[in-house]
Amino acid sequence: MMPKLDATHDPARRSWVEAANRADSDFPIQNLPWAVFTRAGEQPRGGIAIGDGIVDLKAASEARLFSGAAAETARAASAPVLNDAMALGARSAAALREQLSDLLRADGRERARLEARAATFLVSMQGAQLCLPVTVGAFTDFLSSIFHTKRMGRNNLPPSYKYQPIAYNSRASSVRIGGETIVRPKGEFRAEAGEVGYGPESSLDFELEMAAVIGPGNALGAPIPIAEAADHIFGYCLLNDWSARGIQRWESQPLGPFLGKSFCTSISPWIVTAEALAPFRAPAFKRDGDDPPPFSHLSDEADLKEGGLDINLEAFWRTAAMRSRGAAPTRVTRTNANALYWTFTQMVTHHTVNGCNLRPGDLIASGTVSGPTDDSRACIAELNGNGTMPLTIGEEKRLWLEDGDDVIFRARAERHGHVSIGFGECSGVIGPMVAG
Amino acid sequence: MMPKLDATHDPARRSWVEAANRADSDFPIQNLPWAVFTRAGEQPRGGIAIGDGIVDLKAASEARLFSGAAAETARAASAPVLNDAMALGARSAAALREQLSDLLRADGRERARLEARAATFLVSMQGAQLCLPVTVGAFTDFLSSIFHTKRMGRNNLPPSYKYQPIAYNSRASSVRIGGETIVRPKGEFRAEAGEVGYGPESSLDFELEMAAVIGPGNALGAPIPIAEAADHIFGYCLLNDWSARGIQRWESQPLGPFLGKSFCTSISPWIVTAEALAPFRAPAFKRDGDDPPPFSHLSDEADLKEGGLDINLEAFWRTAAMRSRGAAPTRVTRTNANALYWTFTQMVTHHTVNGCNLRPGDLIASGTVSGPTDDSRACIAELNGNGTMPLTIGEEKRLWLEDGDDVIFRARAERHGHVSIGFGECSGVIGPMVAG
Numbered sequence: 069m070m071p072k073l074d075a076t077h078d079p080a081r082r083s084w085v086e087a088a089n090r091a092d093s094d095f096p097i098q099n100l101p102w103a104v105f106t107r108a109g110e111q112p113r114g115g116i117a118i119g120d121g122i123v124d125l126k127a128a129s130e131a132r133l134f135s136g137a138a139a140e141t142a143r144a145a146s147a148p149v150l151n152d153a154m155a156l157g158a159r160s161a162a163a164l165r166e167q168l169s170d171l172l173r174a175d176g177r178e179r180a181r182l183e184a185r186a187a188t189f190l191v192s193m194q195g196a197q198l199c200l201p202v203t204v205g206a207f208t209d210f211l212s213s214i215f216h217t218k219r220m221g222r223n224n225l226p227p228s229y230k231y232q233p234i235a236y237n238s239r240a241s242s243v244r245i246g247g248e249t250i251v252r253p254k255g256e257f258r259a260e261a262g263e264v265g266y267g268p269e270s271s272l273d274f275e276l277e278m279a280a281v282i283g284p285g286n287a288l289g290a291p292i293p294i295a296e297a298a299d300h301i302f303g304y305c306l307l308n309d310w311s312a313r314g315i316q317r318w319e320s321q322p323l324g325p326f327l328g329k330s331f332c333t334s335i336s337p338w339i340v341t342a343e344a345l346a347p348f349r350a351p352a353f354k355r356d357g358d359d360p361p362p363f364s365h366l367s368d369e370a371d372l373k374e375g376g377l378d379i380n381l382e383a384f385w386r387t388a389a390m391r392s393r394g395a396a397p398t399r400v401t402r403t404n405a406n407a408l409y410w411t412f413t414q415m416v417t418h419h420t421v422n423g424c425n426l427r428p429g430d431l432i433a434s435g436t437v438s439g440p441t442d443d444s445r446a447c448i449a450e451l452n453g454n455g456t457m458p459l460t461i462g463e464e465k466r467l468w469l470e471d472g473d474d475v476i477f478r479a480r481a482e483r484h485g486h487v488s489i490g491f492g493e494c495s496g497v498i499g500p501m502v503a504g
Numbered sequence: 505m506m507p508k509l510d511a512t513h514d515p516a517r518r519s520w521v522e523a524a525n526r527a528d529s530d531f532p533i534q535n536l537p538w539a540v541f542t543r544a545g546e547q548p549r550g551g552i553a554i555g556d557g558i559v560d561l562k563a564a565s566e567a568r569l570f571s572g573a574a575a576e577t578a579r580a581a582s583a584p585v586l587n588d589a590m591a592l593g594a595r596s597a598a599a600l601r602e603q604l605s606d607l608l609r610a611d612g613r614e615r616a617r618l619e620a621r622a623a624t625f626l627v628s629m630q631g632a633q634l635c636l637p638v639t640v641g642a643f644t645d646f647l648s649s650i651f652h653t654k655r656m657g658r659n660n661l662p663p664s665y666k667y668q669p670i671a672y673n674s675r676a677s678s679v680r681i682g683g684e685t686i687v688r689p690k691g692e693f694r695a696e697a698g699e700v701g702y703g704p705e706s707s708l709d710f711e712l713e714m715a716a717v718i719g720p721g722n723a724l725g726a727p728i729p730i731a732e733a734a735d736h737i738f739g740y741c742l743l744n745d746w747s748a749r750g751i752q753r754w755e756s757q758p759l760g761p762f763l764g765k766s767f768c769t770s771i772s773p774w775i776v777t778a779e780a781l782a783p784f785r786a787p788a789f790k791r792d793g794d795d796p797p798p799f800s801h802l803s804d805e806a807d808l809k810e811g812g813l814d815i816n817l818e819a820f821w822r823t824a825a826m827r828s829r830g831a832a833p834t835r836v837t838r839t840n841a842n843a844l845y846w847t848f849t850q851m852v853t854h855h856t857v858n859g860c861n862l863r864p865g866d867l868i869a870s871g872t873v874s875g876p877t878d879d880s881r882a883c884i885a886e887l888n889g890n891g892t893m894p895l896t897i898g899e900e901k902r903l904w905l906e907d908g909d910d911v912i913f914r915a916r917a918e919r920h921g922h923v924s925i926g927f928g929e930c931s932g933v934i935g936p937m938v939a940g
Contacts, residue, residue: 205641205676205677206677211759221758226757227694227754227757228694228700228754228755228757231692232754232755234755234758234759235759235762236672236673236759236760236762237673237674237766238673239642239673239860240641240676241642241724241860241861241862241863241866242724242859242860242861244724251724251725251859253857253858253859254727254857254858255857255858256664256667256668258663258664264664264667264796266801269858288677288680288767288768289687289937291690312858315858318663318664319664319668319670320758321662321663321664322657322662322670322756322760323670323671323672323760323761324672324756324758324759324760324761325759325760326670326671326672326673327854327855327857327858330673330858330860331725331858331860332724332859363692363702365702418763421689421691421763422689422690422691422705422748422751422763422764422767423678423687423689423690423767423768423937424675424677424763424766424767425677425678426677427677501725501859
């Protein structure tokens with residue numbers, strides 16, 4: 069069932085954590101996203117963001133700040149990864165959200181129980197280091213933007229594109245949270261002149277994506293029906309599917325992308341829960357009249373009505389020179405998740421229709437979230453016409469990412485009558501390969 | 505470094521476990537493969553096969569049967585999965601092999617220490633249930649047989665085929681040990697007439713493969729040089745890459761196989777160590793004179809000389825009627841791992857050349873191990889001319905696998921002057937999809 073609006077989404081609700089009430093905060097009381105964090109000498113543990121602070125779920129759990137299903141959830145989220153907490157399902161996460169929202173709201177009767185011991189339970193973001201929030205057992209990457217697919221395929225769509233969400237298994241072992249250096253990969257490629265070469269990738273790209281993080285998941289052999297798919301999405305994060313275009317082009321026949329993607333994938337450290345996004349649901353993509361309707365197992369009235377998500381996504385690019393003189397990054401992409409031809413619930417159902425099992429913490433990525441307009445092209449290959457038109461970044465020209473460049477993704481759900489919520493950042497700076 | 509011959513390979517060595525000395529035993533004292541097993545009410549733990557018995561590594565470890573690195577290895581292998589033991593590396597596994605071989609050999613001075621307490625340390629295979637031996641963090645499937653690739657591609661090779669080993673990330677969550685029922689997947693396909701359909705897969709296939717199981721592995725950003733690649737292969741098992749050809753054909757453009765493979769993959773429960781296979785090393789595939797030589801990072805004198813493996817592999821097919829009347833399965837494939845165009849060490853190095861990290865327990869599968877001859881075709885699509893020529897199985901005709909059919913893989917390394925060693929079985933029976 070799609071998450072529903074309740075008191076935790078009330079736009080009038082404000083927090084006694086003042087930084088959460090600023091209009092530009094990514095983390096107002098209506099958001100409450102999850103992460104894993106650590107401080108010097110401490111075991112990593114789950115936390116929930118509020119303004120410029122993090123509620124330490126381990127400390128709060130040990131002090132019995134929560135009760136019932138919320139307490140069970142907080143206890144599970146005290147671990148160094150959130151997989152077990154996500155496995156508990158949407159109702160458990162909602163129980164924690166409800167109690168925590170009451171503890172954090174300015175006019176909450178429960179306020180004092182948390183505020184009085186804020187030094188114990190509320191950690192400053194500045195003093196905390198964020199960690200990979202889940203053990204990533206699987207990372208699946210879809211191709212759900214028809215605009216990206218058309219631009220990359222010179223206006224041709226794969227034959228099954230409108231019949232089913234197309235995807236591939238990508239590499240789970242190299243998923244990292246943003247902020248790390250992205251080591252430029254080496255690999256084989258075919259040069260312009262036709263000869264085959266080996267060396268550092270020259271056409272290094274980003275892909276601006278969103279990923280669903282799986283909650284309970286399913287047993288092998290038991291597909292998830294579309295009407296239940298939303299129950300298996302714990303939340304969403306940003307994902308940068310760094311892409312080595314030369315390696316990818318040369319290797320992809322006939323088995324698809326492999327080393328062109330597996331050198332590193334960055335996700336944002338904060339997981340925005342599906343429930344926090346309830347006010348930002350949108351109709352599924354409106355198909356053309358002559359598009360085939362989805363098969364019944366991929367089709368559902370609720371999904372048609374509110375299977376989409378209205379989330380603004382942006383990509384920024386900055387050169388080393390810009391960084392050293394403190395210049396603002398150049399925004400190169402502004403797009404929206406409602407451009408996706410397939411909904412995340414359709415992706416989840418399709419993924420399991422053959423009996424394949426999803427497990428808690430699995431990542432289901434959208435693919436590049438490009439829209440129809442030029443400014444919504446969400447990877448460099450689209451922006452530069454597949455390597456033919458250099459871009460202006462600050463005062464420099466760029467065809468692809470150079471060593472020292474960094475890329476920053478941001479996203480916000482914004483809708484009239486609701487408090488905007490953000491995803492934080494997903495960033496990465498390119499570095500040269502040192503070994504190998 | 506490639507594993508070398510030592511006293512544990514001595515063909516004259518025999519065990520006081522009599523069943524290990526039978527010429528047809530898969531598990532003579534020269535083999536000593538690893539598995540995880542359990543008995544009623546017991547926590548699963550690592551074990552090593554000898555004849556018709558399993559040495560219980562947990563019991564042996566707790567009784568301090570081993571010393572030094574062997575003791576450390578046995579302690580790690582007492583866990584319900586072998587990933588941590590494999591992470592210790594080849595030298596640790598070799599130390600355990602050496603001490604255990606001494607304890608098990610008929611003329612060993614150490615013999616009494618194990619034999620006297622055989623009731624505690626030596627478990628009957630019949631009374632034990634085998635389990636998935638590792639937590640499969642990743643399952644990569646290569647396309648290393650040029651004969652399979654040509655037959656499946658109507659004699660065309662992908663452009664990069666002879667320049668690099670081609671692979672895709674397959675699904676790790678649905679890897680199981682043989683013996684389980686394989687649930688026939690549902691999915692979308694394009695029918696002969698061109699219309700798109702949805703339903704149970706009718707072209708269900710097997711693929712006879714070998715998989716390397718990764719030992720220590722590498723850090724992200726630090727490729728494994730070809731000269732060190734053998735140090736990262738703990739051992740090998742059989743793998744059945746069950747394939748839904750209708751789903752696969754319809755979905756694979758442009759991202760490669762996905763749901764056509766992810767409904768289930770079976771591996772053999774026994775992992776034959778790289779060291780046990782030392783007597784069965786073979787030269788790498790002899791390329792045609794006009795084939796391009798591999799790039800230097802994929803090329804190594806030792807690999808050229810002994811990077812291949814001389815292992816006979818067989819596939820058997822049996823219908824439900826044959827099983828109920830106790831008829832022997834029909835052998836449909838007899839092939840050899842030396843047919844692979846790329847060596848496992850080349851696959852490991854290629855996999856990491858972009859910086860991608862491998863982790864202990866990862867599976868690196870060969871792809872279908874077809875050879876040049878008709879009887880070495882190692883999947884049904886090759887055997888039936890891509891669905892055009894029915895096969896005779898027992899007294900029945902078959903185009904593809906039907907519900908109730910089972911498939912059994914066996915493999916043995918056999919070489920003059922050495923004791924043959926086997927891999928045990930990897931089997932699966934097809935069942936209908938019940939849910940979804």
